[in-house]
Amino acid sequence: MSSSGGGGKYEVLQGYYAVHDELGSGGFGKVRLATHLLTNQKVAIKIIDKKQIGHDLPRVKTEMDALRNLSHQNICRLYHYIETEEKFYIVMEYCSGGEMFDYIVRKERLEESEARHFFRQLVSAIAYVHSQGYAHRDLKPENLLLTEDLHLKLIDFGLCAKTEKGNIDKHHLDTCCGSPAYAAPELIQGLPYKGNEADVWSMGILLYTLLVGALPFEDDNMQAMYRKIQHGSYYEPEWLTPMSRQLLRSMLQVAPERRITVKRLLEHEWLTHKYMQPIKWTTIYDKNFIDRDVARVMSRYYGVETTDKMIEKIKEWPFDYMTATYYSLLSRKRRNEEIVLPLNRHAKVANQNMKQILCSPTIHASLDQNLDKSGLEDEEEEVSTSSSGGGAGSSEENLKNTNVNVVMRKKKQAQVIKPLSPERDKKLSYANAMLTMQSQFTGLSPISLKNFGSPISAHKDPITPTRGYSLNRDGQLGGTSDNKENTGYSYRVGAASCKVRGPLKIEDDGTRRSVYTTPNRPALRGLFSPAGDERRQRSKSTERSSSGLTGGSPISIGSSTSGGANESGDIRTPRGRTKTPHTRFTKRVFTSLERKKEKLITLLTPRKLQRDSPQVLKNVKNMVNVSMTAYTSPEDVRDELVKVFEQEKMKFETNGWKLVAHKESKHGWMSVELEVVKVQICDTVGIRRKRLKGDAFLYKKVCERILQLGRF
Numbered sequence: 001m002s003s004s005g006g007g008g009k010y011e012v013l014q015g016y017y018a019v020h021d022e023l024g025s026g027g028f029g030k031v032r033l034a035t036h037l038l039t040n041q042k043v044a045i046k047i048i049d050k051k052q053i054g055h056d057l058p059r060v061k062t063e064m065d066a067l068r069n070l071s072h073q074n075i076c077r078l079y080h081y082i083e084t085e086e087k088f089y090i091v092m093e094y095c096s097g098g099e100m101f102d103y104i105v106r107k108e109r110l111e112e113s114e115a116r117h118f119f120r121q122l123v124s125a126i127a128y129v130h131s132q133g134y135a136h137r138d139l140k141p142e143n144l145l146l147t148e149d150l151h152l153k154l155i156d157f158g159l160c161a162k163t164e165k166g167n168i169d170k171h172h173l174d175t176c177c178g179s180p181a182y183a184a185p186e187l188i189q190g191l192p193y194k195g196n197e198a199d200v201w202s203m204g205i206l207l208y209t210l211l212v213g214a215l216p217f218e219d220d221n222m223q224a225m226y227r228k229i230q231h232g233s234y235y236e237p238e239w240l241t242p243m244s245r246q247l248l249r250s251m252l253q254v255a256p257e258r259r260i261t262v263k264r265l266l267e268h269e270w271l272t273h274k275y276m277q278p279i280k281w282t283t284i285y286d287k288n289f290i291d292r293d294v295a296r297v298m299s300r301y302y303g304v305e306t307t308d309k310m311i312e313k314i315k316e317w318p319f320d321y322m323t324a325t326y327y328s329l330l331s332r333k334r335r336n337e338e339i340v341l342p343l344n345r346h347a348k349v350a351n352q353n354m355k356q357i358l359c360s361p362t363i364h365a366s367l368d369q370n371l372d373k374s375g376l377e378d379e380e381e382e383v384s385t386s387s388s389g390g391g392a393g394s395s396e397e398n399l400k401n402t403n404v405n406v407v408m409r410k411k412k413q414a415q416v417i418k419p420l421s422p423e424r425d426k427k428l429s430y431a432n433a434m435l436t437m438q439s440q441f442t443g444l445s446p447i448s449l450k451n452f453g454s455p456i457s458a459h460k461d462p463i464t465p466t467r468g469y470s471l472n473r474d475g476q477l478g479g480t481s482d483n484k485e486n487t488g489y490s491y492r493v494g495a496a497s498c499k500v501r502g503p504l505k506i507e508d509d510g511t512r513r514s515v516y517t518t519p520n521r522p523a524l525r526g527l528f529s530p531a532g533d534e535r536r537q538r539s540k541s542t543e544r545s546s547s548g549l550t551g552g553s554p555i556s557i558g559s560s561t562s563g564g565a566n567e568s569g570d571i572r573t574p575r576g577r578t579k580t581p582h583t584r585f586t587k588r589v590f591t592s593l594e595r596k597k598e599k600l601i602t603l604l605t606p607r608k609l610q611r612d613s614p615q616v617l618k619n620v621k622n623m624v625n626v627s628m629t630a631y632t633s634p635e636d637v638r639d640e641l642v643k644v645f646e647q648e649k650m651k652f653e654t655n656g657w658k659l660v661a662h663k664e665s666k667h668g669w670m671s672v673e674l675e676v677v678k679v680q681i682c683d684t685v686g687i688r689r690k691r692l693k694g695d696a697f698l699y700k701k702v703c704e705r706i707l708q709l710g711r712f
């Protein structure tokens with residue numbers, strides 16, 4: 001098994017999946033990134049240790065039942081489910097965009113249009129979930145993930161409740177569950193409640209966190225927090241538009257019967273604004289519709305005589321390796337990648353490993369029924385027909401290589417792939433636009449490409465980055481106003497200086513301004529008021545005015561040019577002034593040579609050495625959780641991170657370019673992984689963030705603090 005932590009630990013997956021890094025962990029297990037070997041597609045595998053979860057075992061069954069039944073564009077897809085003596089393995093669609101919440105770590109809070117983009121998808125998912133008779137009951141930022149093109153995917157159905165289809169609004173539940181900060185007042189009071197109404201409340205909290213960047217009800221003391229929730233008093237920042245306020249109020253109604261319903265949410269003015277139509281919440285993933293192209297390719301691999309017969313097999317939805325293969329190929333097709341499988345199957349090893357999967361009755365009788373079919377029957381056949389590779393002792397590597405070779409050989413004769421669809425292009429460019437869009441409020445964006453600055457700016461004085469600087473219209477470097485430096489925190493995003501406003505803290509200073517209280521409860525006196533309000537004024541800060549200008553600076557070749565940046569910073573000459581046909585030609589030649597050199601280095605460098613340099617991010621996809629620094633030396637960034645961790649007295653471990661740090665809070669430990677990466681597009685060093693464990697808000701605070709302190 002490949003890479004970190006995989007080892008012999010997950011023998012049952014051998015030959016099927018290669019297990020890689022940890023993506024995150026929750027109360028119920030670890031989630032790891034893995035590769036579906038037959039199709040070379042990334043998947044996420046939630047691995048749950050039976051011993052560790054003890055009494056919570058039914059949660060797994062609940063989650064499985066829900067994931068098998070629910071199939072929607074905004075719900076993370078279940079691919080494959082495996083149960084062994086000791087563990088459960090839940091193979092899912094991999095959401096490479098990370099947690100949606102990370103999107104606001106960098107931006108502090110979202111503009112209405114961005115919040116609307118995500119929230120519409122959440123409402124769509126929940127409308128569907130409710131229509132199928134389920135209530136999610138654990139809606140929180142950690143459970144909303146993003147795909148590479150910024151589609152929202154709901155995960156974690158371990159706490160969901162099921163009623164008869166169409167009965168969700170009649171059935172009362174009584175189990176108090178979910179995270180306290182997102183739990184509806186009726187749940188906290190221990191009253192019988194309706195799952196759909198409780199979900200609407202949690203969605204209200206989520207919308208608030210998107211728009212405000214803070215929780216509406218928060219307190220270090222749990223009892224005090226419960227009181228706040230029951231009173232329904234929360235701070236309404238002045239920048240919220242009347243429509244946002246109205247929507248939040250309608251969702252955060254203490255009395256459930258006064259709370260807006262999902263049906264009304266679907267056509268609410270705020271949600272339909274500029275979209276001109278109610279949300280289309282019905283599923284586009286009809287389980288009765290099987291892609292013929294994919295089925296055709298699979299029929300050859302599985303030795304099924306006709307495509308139609310293969311379709312029938314897929315439609316049984318056993319959630320075994322075949323289902324995973326179908327979904328993996330489907331996602332390849334959607335990305336306009338080749339859909340090919342080896343002609344024969346070579347999974348003898350995998351077949352043997354699969355025999356370790358429990359076939360005897362277990363607590364999950366319904367699941368076992370399907371587990372018995374987990375590719376076993378098919379694989380028996382395969383052994384007899386397999387002509388190459390896959391002897392009894394062959395390794396996963398063999399299998400992988402065989403597949404890769406076949407895929408390579410087949411590449412030319414592969415299915416004709418449809419040309420890039422304009423629709424997909426549109427979606428991706430929308431995603432890119434979302435990623436690069438600056439917050440109107442904060443001037444920050446997760447990957448403010450415009451602000452990255454050119455290599456020159458990136459080289460500029462990384463040791464004294466407090467002194468932020470920006471570019472004037474001529475592309476000349478200039479200092480930021482003293483104002484910026486003296487007030488608030490200042491750190492650099494590329495060549496621009498940004499004022500970072502920490503998460504909005506709502507403190508008690510005795511005023512009641514802008515506090516909204518739901519009408520059925522008396523307002524609480526002096527509970528909330530904005531802290532450091534003056535720092536949060538909507539402003540067109542210098543970083544915004546400079547942002548559009550950095551793009552005009554020359555792109556230097558190699559680091560030497562940029563390394564020559566002098567202290568006064570006047571080396572930045574606008575493109576128009578320096579570029580002659582000759583320089584452009586020279587640059588093209590050098591750029592091409594550089595590229596070739598890089599390729600050669602990659603080819604010639606032994607694997608170990610390649611790993612010794614940080615990962616290079618080549619495009620803006622999957623950069624929601626990457627913060628740019630003004631540094632060009634990854635070593636400097638790593639050293640700086642270590643300093644910050646020490647300063648913050650955080651426990652941490654370093655593993656190559658990854659640093660995992662831990663912080664304790666009232667909710668337990670929170671672990672964050674920070675990885676130093678190189679960002680090719682702007683020739684600078686970035687920090688990729690990942691919440692491994694623990695409270696999302698603490699993660700947000702810690703990340704923001706680290707970025708401030710490190711002046712990244």
Ligand SMILES: Nc1ncnc2c1ncn2[C@@H]1O[C@H](COP(=O)(O)OP(=O)(O)OP(=O)(O)O)[C@@H](O)[C@H]1O
Binds near residue numbers: 096143156158691
């Ligand atoms: N499909 C996926 N793709 C990418 N990352 C994922 C995926 N599923 C889960 N993760 C990551 O793993 C984390 C834990 O997953 P999940 O919430 O399902 O675990 P859990 O043990 O049920 O957690 P909880 O204690 O919140 O119930 C998520 O917050 C997310 O960061």
